[in-house]
Amino acid sequence: MSNTPGVTDARTPPVAVWQVLEKLRGQDLVDWRVAPLEGRPSPAERGMEIGFPFGWYAVEQTDFIAVGQVKPLRYFSKDLAIWRGEDGKVRVTDAWCKHLGAHMGHGGKVSGNLLECPFHAWRYDGEEGVVKDIPYAKAIPPQVKRKCLRTWPVTEANGWIWVWYHPDQNVAPMWDVVVHEEYGDPEWTEYDMHEWIVYGSIQNMAENGVDVAHFKYIHGTADVPQAELRWGDWGRGADVKAQMGTPSGIVDGLISYDTMGAGQSWVRFRGISETLLVASLVPIEEDVLRVRYGFMQPKSQANGPGAGLAKALIRDICKQLDQDKVIWDRMRFEANPIICDGDGPIPQFRQWYSRYYAKPDGEGGNQGLRAVG
Numbered sequence: 296m297s298n299t300p301g302v303t304d305a306r307t308p309p310v311a312v313w314q315v316l317e318k319l320r321g322q323d324l325v326d327w328r329v330a331p332l333e334g335r336p337s338p339a340e341r342g343m344e345i346g347f348p349f350g351w352y353a354v355e356q357t358d359f360i361a362v363g364q365v366k367p368l369r370y371f372s373k374d375l376a377i378w379r380g381e382d383g384k385v386r387v388t389d390a391w392c393k394h395l396g397a398h399m400g401h402g403g404k405v406s407g408n409l410l411e412c413p414f415h416a417w418r419y420d421g422e423e424g425v426v427k428d429i430p431y432a433k434a435i436p437p438q439v440k441r442k443c444l445r446t447w448p449v450t451e452a453n454g455w456i457w458v459w460y461h462p463d464q465n466v467a468p469m470w471d472v473v474v475h476e477e478y479g480d481p482e483w484t485e486y487d488m489h490e491w492i493v494y495g496s497i498q499n500m501a502e503n504g505v506d507v508a509h510f511k512y513i514h515g516t517a518d519v520p521q522a523e524l525r526w527g528d529w530g531r532g533a534d535v536k537a538q539m540g541t542p543s544g545i546v547d548g549l550i551s552y553d554t555m556g557a558g559q560s561w562v563r564f565r566g567i568s569e570t571l572l573v574a575s576l577v578p579i580e581e582d583v584l585r586v587r588y589g590f591m592q593p594k595s596q597a598n599g600p601g602a603g604l605a606k607a608l609i610r611d612i613c614k615q616l617d618q619d620k621v622i623w624d625r626m627r628f629e630a631n632p633i634i635c636d637g638d639g640p641i642p643q644f645r646q647w648y649s650r651y652y653a654k655p656d657g658e659g660g661n662q663g664l665r666a667v668g
């Protein structure tokens with residue numbers, strides 16, 4: 296995080312990231328953030344076959360899908376179909392029809408609240424995962440009258456559609472999505488959105504905040520502000536008091552980072568520039584992570600005299616992600632890293648984070664059974 300210029304100046308990064316980012320400006324930078332990365336080693340070579348941690352994930356913004364629309368999704372190494380029924384509710388199921396295997400996210404139709412397959416019009420209930428209707432048949436085969444299609448728990452909050460991921464589809468959501476009151480508040484701006492594809496894992500990205508040594512070498516910060524870490528049952532956080540340089544002198548700032556489950560995280564910046572960063576981090580494959588940052592600020596600030604600083608804060612946060620991405624895209628997940636005394640609490644983090652991993656379908660409980668540290 297940026298604070299006193301010269302002390303934590305993220306705009307003069309060290310050599311490794313500078314070589315990559317130096318010439319990228321404007322649209323070139325935006326394109327680089329989501330560009331395909333060809334020729335990367337397999338997830339196995341990179342130690343990334345560790346599965347996905349469970350939790351609620353913000354897969355799309357609410358306006359992604361209107362009433363009566365069907366679209367394909369790919370997350371968690373699965374092809375999915377998403378639709379919004381006539382009742383306004385979003386449903387998500389596995390994509391492939393149990394009849395002859397058509398992909399229902401491509402060309403499927405909404406029939407009432409049901410999803411109609413584009414191939415022969417079998418109609419699925421998105422909550423029960425059963426076939427409710429086959430327009431051309433006298434009888435529905437018994438195998439599809441009972442649950443035959445995986446249905447994914449869905450909720451909407453903070454302007455996002457959230458999908459509950461757990462490797463065992465029988466494990467219901469274990470907590471609720473945390474609601475941010477700033478979203479929809481007329482005093483606050485809409486989201487200012489920024490997007491990246493990171494060729495790495497969500498756990499690796501989460502670990503970045505406790506990796507205190509990298510701030511100097513990747514972000515060019517001379518000093519790392521002391522963070523007060525909070526470790527909860529399913530969420531964790533950190534409060535960082537930072538002295539921030541402004542044109543009118545040094546201001547005490549507070550940065551509060553919070554997570555709920557593996558998939559929900561947000562950061563509140565107070566002091567110099569009030570900002571809520573809502574992060575959407577969703578694995579597409581084990582080595583591909585879609586990252587979106589949505590920033591909201593009070594309108595009085597975003598449109599007022601502090602607008603320049605408010606924008607600069609957003610630019611700096613995005614720049615930090617750019618810098619990390621240079622490393623994340625190519626690194627390997629070291630399950631047994633060799634740690635020195637100047638490192639942050641990386642082993643503690645990994646031990647704690649292992650609670651989000653479970654074995655699929657009935658092979659284990661719903662707690663983290665696999666320690667990856």
Ligand code: FES
Nearest residue numbers: 392394395412415
């Ligand atoms: S493949 Fe879906 S109805 Fe035939």
Ligand SMILES: [Fe+2]
Nearest residue numbers: 503513615619
């Ligand atoms: Fe970082």
